[in-house]
Amino acid sequence: MKYDYLVVGAGLFGAIFAHEANKRGKKVLVIDKRDHVAGNIYTKEVEGINVHVYGAHIFHTSNEEVWNYVNQFAKFNRYTNSPIAYYKGQVYNMPFNMNTFAKLWPEVRTPAEAKAKIEAERAKVAVENPQNLEEQALSLGGKEIYEIFVKGYTQKQWGRPCTELPAFIIKRLPFRFTYDNNYFNDDYQGIPIGGYTQIVEKMLDGIEVRLNTDFLENREEYENIADKIVYTGMIDQYYDYKLGTLEYRSLRFETEVLDEENFQGNAVVNYEEYEIPYTRIIEHKHF
Known part of the structure; x- marks a missing residue:
């Protein structure tokens, strides 16, 4: 046929x-x-x-046509992605928002204070022409944000030091100056x-x-x-690798079934420290 x-x-x-x-x-x-x-x-x-x-x-889009299209095939719940970041015994809200900044710097309470603090942290490192991911992240958020939220997690994610990764991987850090833990800005998600x-x-x-x-x-x-x-x-x-082999970033999954009603209290918890040998734990029931 x-x-x-x-x-x-x-x-x-x-x-x-x-x-x-x-x-x-x-x-x-x-x-x-x-x-x-x-x-x-x-x-x-x-x-x-x-x-x-x-x-x-997590399905998310701001395109109403796309949202209506996919809703032909299933009804979606109202899940909002609000991951948590864990670093050395502390938990922080992601993406970077006022909840994150207030936890990181207890003296910070307002958007103006957060912006001023970030600018002061950036000025301490003063990287004008970043040549790698580490320098790019430092130029965007300063040393403290880089050390806690970027360095270890990124090195685990890519399998190599941040100094060996190109700067363009992190074109920007998503700073949000509101107390809102919604990871996606899209109109529709679930x-x-x-x-x-x-x-x-x-x-x-x-x-x-x-x-x-x-x-x-x-x-x-x-x-x-x-x-x-x-x-x-x-x-x-x-193409039978005629032009070479692409460097895909892959993931390895380990799955456990726990006899526990609520293990971590959130669907997604990221583990930022390099010494912890995994990037995140997903608790699917919270989806």
Whole structure:
């Protein structure tokens, strides 16, 4: 059988493309090398809790058309992302806001005081032309903010010292001079009631899907099965690394089921210290 489109990858992009093409009368085949659809937004129920298997995904947008589109497939709750940062026995609100500044500097209470304090901290280091991430972060917020909130976490996240990372990774630090812990400024945010997997399943309803199917292992067969291919995998692998290997930043997950009603009191807690060998703990029930 000849298809109009072969979609490689049953994640959010592939599913939306397949859904829209199918609506327009196109013959579509979707394949995925995993044993499930939904890609990295895949969720599954564990003891009544929808677990984000590949890390936390919070849907947020200021585009009303996008929000209305995704609400066709699931009802969203009112979850607001308000992560906590832990550093040497202290907890701080994220993103950087007046709650953070007041905890960090007890003498600071007003936005004007916070701005003045940050400018004073920046002046102490006076980095005019940052050459790496460390210098860029120091120039934006000073030494104390860099040491507590940026250095250790970033080195764990990227697997190398901040002095070896390019400055452009941190173009700005999101300082907010209000007592508001809402991480995203978008008009719409939430998490689908019942998890993300159902969204992709509904998008792919009526479309042929083949799981446990690796495009690159059967490339010759699948390149001739459709008029056009939509490929959502690793682009360097697609070209057989002819132009080199891209440095992807990956994550490793460890999952535990605790016989405890409430472990940390928040969905997301970031661990800023380099000595703590992980970046964050997600407690999925709070989503």
